[in-house]
Structure formats: structure tokens, C-alpha cells
Amino acid sequence: MRGxxxxxxxxxxxxxxxxxxxxxxxxxxxVLPGGPVSQISRVPNASPALKQAxxxxxxxxxxxxxxxxxxxxxxxxxxxxxxxxxxxxxxxNLIEAFSNTIPMVAAGTILALTLGVVVxxxxxxxxxxxxxxxxxxxxxxxYAFPTQFLxxxxxxxxxxxxxxxGMNDPFAIGGSGWDTFLDALKxxxxxxxxxxxxxxxENALIVRSAMLETLGEDYILTAKAKGVPRRRLIRxxxxxxxxxxxxxxxxxxxxxxxxxxxxxEVIFSWPGIGRALYTAVLKRDYPMLQGGFLAITVVVITFNxxxxxxxxxxxPRITT
Amino acid sequence: xxxxxxxxxxxAFAIQDLNIWFGANTGNVRAEFHVVKNVNLELxxxxxxxxxxxxxxxxTTTILAAMGLLPANAxxxxxxxxxxxxxxxxxxxxxxxxRWKDIAMVFQGAMSAFNPVRxxxxxxxxxxxxxxxxxxxxxxxxxxxxxxLVGIPADHxxxxxxxxxxxxxxRAMIAMALACEPRVLLADEPxxxxxxxxxxxxxxxxxRLSKExxxxxxxxxxxxxxxxxxxxxAAVMLKGEVVEQGDVGDLYHRPKHEYTRKLFEATPxxxxxxxxxVRTSPASKKTEPASPLxxxxxxxxxxxxxxxxxxxxxxxxxEASSAVENVSLRVDPGEMVALVGQxxxxxTTTxxxxxxxxxxRAGSIHLNGRDVTGLSSGQWRPLRRQVQxxxxxxxxxxxxxxxxxSTVEEPLRVHGIGLTxxxxxxxxxxxxxxxxxxxxERYLNRFPHELSGGQRQRVAIASAIVLKPELLLADEPVSxxxxxxxAGVLELLDELRTDARMGILMITHDLSTAAHYxxxxxxxxxxxxxxxxxxxxxxxxxKADYTRAxxxxxxxxxxxxxxxxxxxT
Numbered sequence: 036m037r038g039x040x041x042x043x044x045x046x047x048x049x050x051x052x053x054x055x056x057x058x059x060x061x062x063x064x065x066v067l068p069g070g071p072v073s074q075i076s077r078v079p080n081a082s083p084a085l086k087q088a089x090x091x092x093x094x095x096x097x098x099x100x101x102x103x104x105x106x107x108x109x110x111x112x113x114x115x116x117x118x119x120x121x122x123x124x125x126x127x128n129l130i131e132a133f134s135n136t137i138p139m140v141a142a143g144t145i146l147a148l149t150l151g152v153v154v155x156x157x158x159x160x161x162x163x164x165x166x167x168x169x170x171x172x173x174x175x176x177x178y179a180f181p182t183q184f185l186x187x188x189x190x191x192x193x194x195x196x197x198x199x200x201g202m203n204d205p206f207a208i209g210g211s212g213w214d215t216f217l218d219a220l221k222x223x224x225x226x227x228x229x230x231x232x233x234x235x236x237e238n239a240l241i242v243r244s245a246m247l248e249t250l251g252e253d254y255i256l257t258a259k260a261k262g263v264p265r266r267r268l269i270r271x272x273x274x275x276x277x278x279x280x281x282x283x284x285x286x287x288x289x290x291x292x293x294x295x296x297x298x299x300e301v302i303f304s305w306p307g308i309g310r311a312l313y314t315a316v317l318k319r320d321y322p323m324l325q326g327g328f329l330a331i332t333v334v335v336i337t338f339n340x341x342x343x344x345x346x347x348x349x350x351p352r353i354t355t
Numbered sequence: 356x357x358x359x360x361x362x363x364x365x366x367a368f369a370i371q372d373l374n375i376w377f378g379a380n381t382g383n384v385r386a387e388f389h390v391v392k393n394v395n396l397e398l399x400x401x402x403x404x405x406x407x408x409x410x411x412x413x414x415t416t417t418i419l420a421a422m423g424l425l426p427a428n429a430x431x432x433x434x435x436x437x438x439x440x441x442x443x444x445x446x447x448x449x450x451x452x453x454r455w456k457d458i459a460m461v462f463q464g465a466m467s468a469f470n471p472v473r474x475x476x477x478x479x480x481x482x483x484x485x486x487x488x489x490x491x492x493x494x495x496x497x498x499x500x501x502x503x504l505v506g507i508p509a510d511h512x513x514x515x516x517x518x519x520x521x522x523x524x525x526r527a528m529i530a531m532a533l534a535c536e537p538r539v540l541l542a543d544e545p546x547x548x549x550x551x552x553x554x555x556x557x558x559x560x561x562x563r564l565s566k567e568x569x570x571x572x573x574x575x576x577x578x579x580x581x582x583x584x585x586x587x588x589a590a591v592m593l594k595g596e597v598v599e600q601g602d603v604g605d606l607y608h609r610p611k612h613e614y615t616r617k618l619f620e621a622t623p624x625x626x627x628x629x630x631x632x633v634r635t636s637p638a639s640k641k642t643e644p645a646s647p648l649x650x651x652x653x654x655x656x657x658x659x660x661x662x663x664x665x666x667x668x669x670x671x672x673x674e675a676s677s678a679v680e681n682v683s684l685r686v687d688p689g690e691m692v693a694l695v696g697q698x699x700x701x702x703t704t705t706x707x708x709x710x711x712x713x714x715x716r717a718g719s720i721h722l723n724g725r726d727v728t729g730l731s732s733g734q735w736r737p738l739r740r741q742v743q744x745x746x747x748x749x750x751x752x753x754x755x756x757x758x759x760x761s762t763v764e765e766p767l768r769v770h771g772i773g774l775t776x777x778x779x780x781x782x783x784x785x786x787x788x789x790x791x792x793x794x795x796e797r798y799l800n801r802f803p804h805e806l807s808g809g810q811r812q813r814v815a816i817a818s819a820i821v822l823k824p825e826l827l828l829a830d831e832p833v834s835x836x837x838x839x840x841x842a843g844v845l846e847l848l849d850e851l852r853t854d855a856r857m858g859i860l861m862i863t864h865d866l867s868t869a870a871h872y873x874x875x876x877x878x879x880x881x882x883x884x885x886x887x888x889x890x891x892x893x894x895x896x897x898k899a900d901y902t903r904a905x906x907x908x909x910x911x912x913x914x915x916x917x918x919x920x921x922x923x924t
Contacts, residue, residue, distance in 0.1 A: 261454075262486060275473075
């Protein structure tokens with residue numbers, strides 16, 4: 036199989052997956068109890084006529100396949116409906132929520148990745164040493180911490196020193212651009228730290244075992260025999276090969292990061308996608324939930340597609 | 356003949372009084388294993404020395420010490436002399452400048468000795484960059500020259516290791532070893548994983564290079580015949596010691612040490628094949644049985660290619676590549692048939708088709724007169740008792756968490772044989788006794804890691820014969836074993852053939868083994884059987900060109916009967 040064929044195959048696969056997710060999303064919310072009509076018409080003295088009018092307004096009286104086509108059509112136009120809660124288009128809500136979540140999650144993930152790779156490589160290279168034991172055990176400890184527990188602990192300890200809630204100080208409006216930026220940065224410290232600590236441990240353990248495996252390969256001995264110095268040996272030979280399993284596993288966990296941020300966002304009152312979904316569940320805001328789930332699905336699929344493409348760049352064997 | 360005795364007097368490379376200990380910390384007790392004991396070797400420029408021994412004899416450890424590549428828990432004493440200077444005394448600092456520049460190495464597994472994600476050219480370039488030998492355009496040109504020197508087109512430098520065949524990869528490895536123009540080349544089992552014809556080519560290449568470049572070559576191998584054909588002298592290692600060292604001719608004709616003699620005897624020699632195969636008991640009377648045990652007629656097997664995206668869009672079924680084409684085989688009770696061929700010739704696929712693991716596209720397979728072609732796995736289950744399989748690698752075919760008893764007992768449980776534990780115990784003990792693991796009590800409760808390779812293979816055989824099958828399928832049953840235990844396992848199979856009248860179909864790449872033990876040989880090439888006949892007839896008067904080529908590439912253990920004759924000039 037040629038390279039372009041591989042890429043095409045992955046892209047088609049991703050698109051098909053998105054379609055399946057769209058369809059499931061459509062079915063799921065029609066199977067669930069508590070439809071939108073009963074939700075909105077839950078006012079005192081709601082007449083059957085009102086219900087009927089609502090049903091017609093939402094197009095729920097049409098046959099299912101027509102609803103499905105309508106749903107697809109509207110989805111592609113970016114119309115995810117209107118949130119029951121704030122009467123804003125779901126799309127606008129989602130864009131706002133994601134634009135709040137992404138900086139925090141990106142910072143946390145990058146930090147976790149860097150820390151995980153560095154710690155994992157060091158413990159693999161110094162296998163069996165004090166450093167290795169210490170870092171592996173610390174990683175296992177953080178891996179075992181539930182996010183909410185770690186978040187709470189950080190909140191309790193640092194609440195006085197660092198801002199504990201929200202994205203910015205509502206009373207600091209009017210300061211210079213630099214002050215606003217610093218303020219936002221301060222607000223990010225705790226949630227980002229929580230995310231990074233819970234994620235880095237998993238990464239470190241994955242990197243360590245992948246590195247240990249590649250360090251035992253014959254080509255490492257060959258490279259040593261050629262006179263390749265230690266640093267280059269680790270970077271150009273061992274890590275380059277260890278990256279293959281790491282990319283797959285990190286990409287798989289990245290999807291979970293977005294949803295995993297629910298806990299962090301709730302704890303630190305971060306107005307992101309996680310908290311938006313959390314409130315939507317509590318308020319039974321179906322359009323918002325539906326849109327949110329779809330968005331998350333697309334994010335997960337996109338990350339996996341990116342992983343496949345990176346894999347293609349990293350592993351020459353993939354096209355055969 | 357290798358009689359070019361015009362070595363310059365100064366030695367190129369010498370190992371003096373080399374001792375190596377491996378330390379292991381088990382709790383508070385530090386255990387030390389003395390793995391290499393007082394080894395002395397010396398090579399003149401252009402001289403080739405074979406370092407022969409079985410696994411665990413310390414031969415690889417010896418040459419790794421010369422490269423300074425032993426793990427940190429190894430302790431080394433002695434001297435490694437490179438043109439008269441000791442490079443061992445200063446540790447890493449004194450070895451590093453010479454490594455690969457003066458003394459280079461060709462590693463065993465050409466498959467895994469290259470980094471899979473870098474091109475061949477990149478990896479050869481790295482060797483030169485590390486030692487500042489060449490750079491820029493000159494380096495690119497040199498890579499091309501090196502590849503051409505070993506018979507690879509220069510433009511293959513941009514290829515990745517997986518895009519080269521096994522033989523090509525080993526050639527590329529040799530090219531990389533020569534990148535910095537070393538004076539000494541250490542080759543660790545350079546041809547072990549290769550087919551006999553490719554092995555022949557690679558060995559010829561090594562000998563030619565050693566002559567042209569005046570390279571001192573240490574060839575580490577377990578195969579005496581290769582050494583006999585390509586080296587001037589040989590050193591035989593046993594349990595960390597060199598027990599005998601000398602001219603290859605002397606070793607073959609006048610071995611002084613018992614072990615050397617044993618090694619030569621255990622090396623099967625296709626050229627001295629007797630008329631009839633070696634028999635431990637008188638040959639069975641040939642009464643043509645009414646029906647053969649296994650009757651394979653004209654089977655063809657093909658593997659579907661992966662459907663490409665374009666095929667999917669067009670709705671085209673991909674072309675099937677044919678693995679086995681029109682193969683017919685027959686095994687009678689009490690007969691051993693050898694299926695010989697290179698890797699990729701379709702031997703294993705044929706075996707899998709017989710077992711019903713892959714579907715035959717055409718043809719029929721009869722077992723004891725019953726048509727088993729295309730049976731479902733459920734229909735196969737009761738028949739499995741009649742056909743048992745012995746695998747190549749006893750290190751992988753045994754479950755590491757099963758004791759010997761459980762391994763042998765499992766097939767009994769699966770087939771519901773032996774109602775009581777006592778009854779099963781009786782069968783297990785009988786099977787273990789049959790394969791020569793006596794006294795049985797000593798082995799019953801052992802785990803695989805407590806057994807040697809030969810013993811493991813015997814356990815695997817025991818678990819196959821405990822069901823008293825009529826047909827045994829053996830897939831390269833001895834290729835992973837040391838030379839000296841191979842004969843024992845093969846003789847065991849031979850006894851099962853004569854005593855229990857089992858029919859045995861043995862896959863092997865080794866024509867010599869086949870010639871010695873099988874009644875009939877079928878030679879397979881590119882999915883077809885190119886020649887079939889009585890064992891002695893096939894090796895003495897081969898009809899097919901391919902069989903002749905195969906025979907010509909087998910190294911002869913007698914150095915005087917050179918199969919590399921064209922090189923002695």
C-alpha cells in the first residue's frame with residue numbers, strides 16, 4: 036500500500052466514524068425518557084394543545100427518517116439548536132466553552148507530556164537506580180490520585196495564594212492588557228497543575244516501559260558499537276522508536292482529557308466545556324448535551340486521526 | 356583450499372588471558388559467574404579465525420568484551436591487543452576511539468540489528484560521522500561505494516531496513532561495519548537466520564572482503580561446516596574455555612579434544628549420506644499399505660491481499676497471491692517424510708493446510724482415508740487426536756507458567772482421556788519416559804525455565820505423543836537447538852516412527868538432516884514441490900536444478916572439500 040492510500044484510508048475511516056457518531060447521537064436522544072416537549076411544557080396548566088404546538092414547532096411530528104435528514108442538514112449548517120437554559124444558539128455556547136477549555140487543557144497536556152517524557156526517559160535510562168524507584172513510585176502515587184481529590188487538596192493549600200475560581204478577576208477589569216494577561220495566567224495555575232499532575236504520571240509510566248523495551252533492542256547495541264554517544268543514542272535511536280507506542284496511547288488519552296476536565300472545571304469553576312456539560316446534565320438541556328457530545332466525539336476522532344498521521348510520519352513500515 | 360599462509364608477522368588482533376565474570380546481586384549475597392576463562396586468541400592481518408561453540412559457551416561474550424560492549428555487571432580482566440597496544444586497560448576511554456574505527460562488528464540478527472525507523476544510508480552515515488571519517492558529498496559517495504562493495508545497488512541507501520531481504524540486510528550490515536575501514540572484523544553468527552543459499556553468498560562475501568581488505572576476521576558460529584569452509588583456524592569453546600585451537604584441517608582430521616570430535620560427529624553431513632537413512636532399529640518391512648496415513652492431493656492455498664482503498668471504491672476483489680500451488684504429499688504409517696525448502700517456499704503453509712488452519716483453494720486432504728478438506732474447527736476437534744504438532748521453538752511453544760505435568764496433561768483433559776488423576780498420571784509418566792526424560796519424578800514438577808532447550812523440546816514431544824497420534828507434524832523441530840542435542844531429538848523422532856509406527860512429516864530447511872533421518876524427501880520451491888523421492892536418491896542424484904543449487908550451497912565440514920572452491924585463488 037502506498038503512503039497516500041494509507042492517509043486516504045485513515046481520513047475516510049474518520050469521516051465514517053463521525054457519521055456513525057452523528058447517527059447514534061440522533062437515536063440516543065430519541066430513546067431517552069423526558070423529551071424536549073414534556074420538558075418545556077412543564078408549566079402549570081399546560082394544555083394538550085400547547086404540547087401539540089410545541090411538537091409541531093420542533094418538527095417532532097414528522098416521520099423519523101425526515102427528522103434524521105433534517106438533523107443532518109441542520110448539523111452541517113452549524114445549527115445545533117437553541118439551549119433551553121440561556122436561549123442562545125448551542126453553537127455559540129459550545130464555541131465559548133471550548134475557547135475557554137482549550138488553553139487550559141492544552142497547557143496542562145503539554146506540561147504533562149513534557150514532564151512525562153522527561154521523567155519516563157530518565158527512569159528508563161537509570162533503570163533500577165534510586166532515581167528510577169523514586170520517580171516511578173511518585174508517578175504511581177499521582178496516577179492513583181482521583182482528580183477531584185488532588186484538585187480539592189491543591190485548592191485547600193493554595194487558595195489564599197492563588198485565585199481559586201474562575202478565569203479572571205471580575206474586579207480587575209480596566210487594567211492594562213499585560214495585567215489582564217497576568218491575571219488570567221494566575222487563574223490557570225491551579226487547574227493546569229491538577230490536570231498536568233494527573234496526566235503526567237500515566238505518560239511517565241508509558242514512556243518508561245516503551246523506552247525500556249527499545250533500549251533492549253539489538254539496534255541499540257549496534258549503535259553503541261558504532262560509537263554513538265549516550266545522549267544521541269537515547270534521542271535518535273531509543274526515543275525515536277519508543278515514540279510509536281507513545282503517540283498512540285497519548286492520542287487515545289487526549290480525547291479523554293476534554294471530558295476528564297469536567298471534574299477540574301467544576302472544582303475550579305472554570306467556564307469550559309466540562310462545566311457546561313455538567314450544568315446541561317443537571318438542567319436536562321438536551322440540545323446543549325447533544326451538541327456537546329457531538330463536539331467531543333469529533334475532537335476524539337480528530338485526535339486519533341492526527342495520531343495516525345503522526346504515526347505515518349514516524350514509522351516507515353506502516354505503508355507496507 | 357585455504358593455504359595463503361603469507362601473513363605478515365605482526366598480529367592484528369589478540370586476546371590475552373581474558374576472564375569475564377558476571378555478577379548478580381540476589382539479596383545480600385553477591386553471586387559471580389565465571390563465564391569466560393583464560394581465553395587466548397591471536398590473528399594476523401587477513402587471517403580468519405572461527406570461534407565455535409554452543410549457546411552459553413561464552414563465545415559472544417568474548418567478542419563483546421573486545422568491543423567493550425558488555426553490560427555493567429560484567430567484570431573483565433586480561434588484555435585486548437590491537438596492533439600491539441592494549442585497549443582494555445583504560446576501560447571505556449581506551450576502547451572508545453578504536454570501536455568501529457579499528458575493530459567493527461557484524462551482529463547476529465540482521466533483522467533487528469538495524470534501527471527500523473532510519474534508512475540504511477542514514478545508519479551507515481552515522482558510523483562515519485561519529486568518527487569524523489567523512490562528511491558531506493564525500494560521505495554520500497562513500498556510502499554508495501560501500502553498498503556496491505557488498506553487492507547492493509548504491510541507490511538502496513535511501514531504503515529502510517524492512518524494504519530489504521534478509522540477505523541484503525546482512526550485506527548492508529557488513530557495509531556499515533566497513534564504513535570506517537577497520538582492521539579487525541568480529542562477526543557474531545552472521546548467517547544464522549539466513550537460508551542456506553543466502554548464507555553461502557554472505558560467507559563468500561565475508562571471505563572475499565577479508566582477502567581484499569586484509570581484514571582479520573573472527574567468525575563466531577555454532578556451525579563447524581561454515582568455519583571449515585571459510586576460516587584458516589578455529590578455536591572451540593566449551594563452558595567459557597577454549598578447549599582446542601588450531602588449523603581447521605587438523606581439527607577435522609585429527610581432533611584432540613573429545614568435544615571437538617563430538618561436535619563434528621553431530622554435524623550432519625549430506626555428502627556422506629548412506630544409501631538408507633540411519634536406523635536405530637531394523638528398517639520396517641515395506642509392505643505397501645492399503646491406504647496412506649496422510650494423502651494430500653493437488654492442494655493450492657492462496658492468501659488474499661489486503662484490499663486497497665481504490666479496490667474498495669471500484670468494488671474489485673484483490674488478486675490473491677498464491678502460497679502453495681498444486682502440492683501432493685503422501686505419508687504412510689511408520690514413515691518419515693521431510694519437506695525441505697527455503698523460508699517462504701510454502702512449507703509451513705502446507706502444514707497449516709493439512710491441519711485445517713488455512714483453507715485450501717483446491718485439492719483434497721485425506722487423513723486415514725477420511726476426507727478432511729474444509730472441515731470446520733468443530734468437526735476437526737475429535738480428529739486432532741490423530742494428528743499432533745511439534746513446533747520449532749521450544750522456548751515459545753511451552754507455557755511458561757505450566758509445570759511439565761500440566762503441559763503433558765492438558766491434551767488428555769481436552770480430549771477427555773483418563774478418567775481419574777491416577778490414570779492420567781500413568782499416561783503422562785509413560786509419555787515422559789518415552790521421550791527419555793527419566794527418572795520422570797525429577798521432571799514432573801519443573802517449569803520450562805528449569806529445563807534445557809533439548810529437554811524442553813522433549814516435553815513438547817511428550818505432550819504431542821501422550822495422545823498416541825498416528826501422524827506427527829514437526830515444524831523445524833531441531834533448528835533452535837544446539838548442535839549436540841539435535842541428534843538426540845531426531846533419533847527420538849526416528850524411534851517413534853519405527854516403534855510406534857507413527858507417520859512423521861517433518862519440515863526442515865536443512866537438507867543434511869533430512870537426508871539422514873527421512874525415508875523420503877520432498878523439495879519445495881516457490882510454493883511447488885520441485886522434486887520428490889527416496890532420501891538418498893534426492894541428495895545423491897538430484898534431478899531438479901533447484902535441488903542441485905541447494906546442495907551446492909551446503910558448506911562441507913571437511914575443509915579440504917571446499918564448496919567455496921572458487922575463492923581459494
